[in-house]
Amino acid sequence: MNELSVSRPNNLDAYWMPYSDNRYFKANPRMIARAEGMSYFTPDGREILDGTAGLWCCNAGHGRREIKEAIQQQAAILDYAPTFQLGHPIAFEAAARVAEITPDGMDKVFFTNSGSESADTALKIALAYHKARGDSSRVRLIGRERGYHGVGFGGMSVGGIGGNRKQFGALLPYVDHLPHTHGLAENLFSKGLPEHGAQLADALENLVALHGAETIAAVMVEPVAGSTGVLVPPKGYLERLRAICDKYGILLIFDEVITGFGRLGTNFGAERLGVTPDIMTMAKGLTNAAVPMGAVAVKNSVYAAIVEGAPGGIELFHGYTYSGHPLAAAAAIATMEVHRAEDLPGRALAIEPYWQEAAHSLRAAPNVVDIRDCGLTAGIELAPRAGKPGQRAMEVFRRCFDDGVLIRVTGDIIALSPPLIVEKPHVDRLIGTLEAAIRAEA
Numbered sequence: 531m532n533e534l535s536v537s538r539p540n541n542l543d544a545y546w547m548p549y550s551d552n553r554y555f556k557a558n559p560r561m562i563a564r565a566e567g568m569s570y571f572t573p574d575g576r577e578i579l580d581g582t583a584g585l586w587c588c589n590a591g592h593g594r595r596e597i598k599e600a601i602q603q604q605a606a607i608l609d610y611a612p613t614f615q616l617g618h619p620i621a622f623e624a625a626a627r628v629a630e631i632t633p634d635g636m637d638k639v640f641f642t643n644s645g646s647e648s649a650d651t652a653l654k655i656a657l658a659y660h661k662a663r664g665d666s667s668r669v670r671l672i673g674r675e676r677g678y679h680g681v682g683f684g685g686m687s688v689g690g691i692g693g694n695r696k697q698f699g700a701l702l703p704y705v706d707h708l709p710h711t712h713g714l715a716e717n718l719f720s721k722g723l724p725e726h727g728a729q730l731a732d733a734l735e736n737l738v739a740l741h742g743a744e745t746i747a748a749v750m751v752e753p754v755a756g757s758t759g760v761l762v763p764p765k766g767y768l769e770r771l772r773a774i775c776d777k778y779g780i781l782l783i784f785d786e787v788i789t790g791f792g793r794l795g796t797n798f799g800a801e802r803l804g805v806t807p808d809i810m811t812m813a814k815g816l817t818n819a820a821v822p823m824g825a826v827a828v829k830n831s832v833y834a835a836i837v838e839g840a841p842g843g844i845e846l847f848h849g850y851t852y853s854g855h856p857l858a859a860a861a862a863i864a865t866m867e868v869h870r871a872e873d874l875p876g877r878a879l880a881i882e883p884y885w886q887e888a889a890h891s892l893r894a895a896p897n898v899v900d901i902r903d904c905g906l907t908a909g910i911e912l913a914p915r916a917g918k919p920g921q922r923a924m925e926v927f928r929r930c931f932d933d934g935v936l937i938r939v940t941g942d943i944i945a946l947s948p949p950l951i952v953e954k955p956h957v958d959r960l961i962g963t964l965e966a967a968i969r970a971e972a
């Protein structure tokens with residue numbers, strides 16, 4: 531075992547932690563040293579049940595032997611080779627494996643290294659598509675309030691989280707946002723897709739009226755928004771968005787970074803929700819997070835317009851040094867194999883009713899103002915402490931960790947997304963520990 535990975539580091543100063551309260555953490559560090567199956571372990575060997583699949587990414591559970599061995603073998607064969615005007619077999623194989631499980635007709639796969647890069651790649655592909663078709667005025671990108679598409683300038687601009695945008699001043703011009711679909715009083719404590727709110731998709735008609743369809747390239751939404759607290763689309767909402775996009779020649783992009791690879795009980799959210807986008811982003815579960823990798827899958831017609839319609843030479847002026855990196859490609863192939871062999875989406879679907887009932891049992895706990903779920907996700911919304919937004923949920927998070935369970939919080943919302951290998955006793959422990967923590971912080 532690598533001693534460094536399990537020891538307590540002497541110096542916490544140099545590492546500027548992402549999306550963190552650095553000062554609090556460094557004064558009160560909570561470290562993870564290793565992981566296996568459904569569990570993390572602290573440097574002193576304490577077990578922590580993972581209720582979040584890392585950051586929604588270790589869908590097959592931790593420390594998968596098959597994935598580890600594939601990475602090790604690949605590292606010994608080919609550490610790196612460029613994929614600009616050159617290829618290595620494993621990147622092509624990884625793309626083919628991904629294309630096997632994307633919706634029909636979405637068979638072209640572009641590799642990135644993260645969800646953020648996938649979001650920016652998808653937006654650039656949308657712009658390139660319209661340009662290739664002679665529709666150069668279509669440069670406007672539409673996102674949605676409370677949408678999260680990572681931290682690149684494209685995804686951040688199209689994303690709709692104030693805290694992620696305000697610190698950075700000028701963002702992309704030519705961006706607008708749909709209203710979010712959350713918080714309708716009639717939808718509180720909905721199980722699965724809420725009944726009310728499909729008409730919120732009609733706001734796209736208003737944006738078309740305001741800007742002109744001829745200026746709009748694409749609409750990007752998460753099928754189920756995860757990072758802003760599990761916001762589940764109302765029944766019929768995505769269908770309406772799809773219909774309006776079709777009516778005006780606007781591309782529909784699904785950000786499937788969280789909903790991909792079984793999280794909703796199907797390969798992708800598109801399948802579960804019955805709506806196929808033109809472009810979809812993915813990352814996280816693609817490699818079970820063992821090596822960073824993202825991807826963008828597009829409809830064959832989108833690829834054809836850009837690639838086959840090009841005069842010759844490079845068709846898309848976009849790519850990353852590590853697009854299709856051999857180690858990531860090896861991890862993706864091994865992950866796809868586990869995904870298929872163990873039918874991870876099927877496992878998620880099978881345990882979903884139990885999960886749903888367990889999550890909704892928290893309704894009886896104090897300060898719980900809403901609960902929602904879809905697939906193996908759950909959002910448990912707490913009433914904020916007066917004048918201290920986010921504090922109650924953060925205290926619940928800390929108490930759960932100290933009691934041996936990892937949850938995730940965003941504002942005063944607790945977001946749960948266990949690995950898809952979760953079993954009933956894990957669910958009982960996760961929800962039981964969480965309930966005790968919510969009661970303790972009442």
Ligand code: PLP
Pocket residue numbers: 643644645646647649678679680681752756757785786787788813814
């Ligand atoms: N898109 C969605 C829907 C996400 O949930 C995330 C991360 O949580 C991202 C994009 C960004 O992914 P990454 O952190 O890998 O850049």
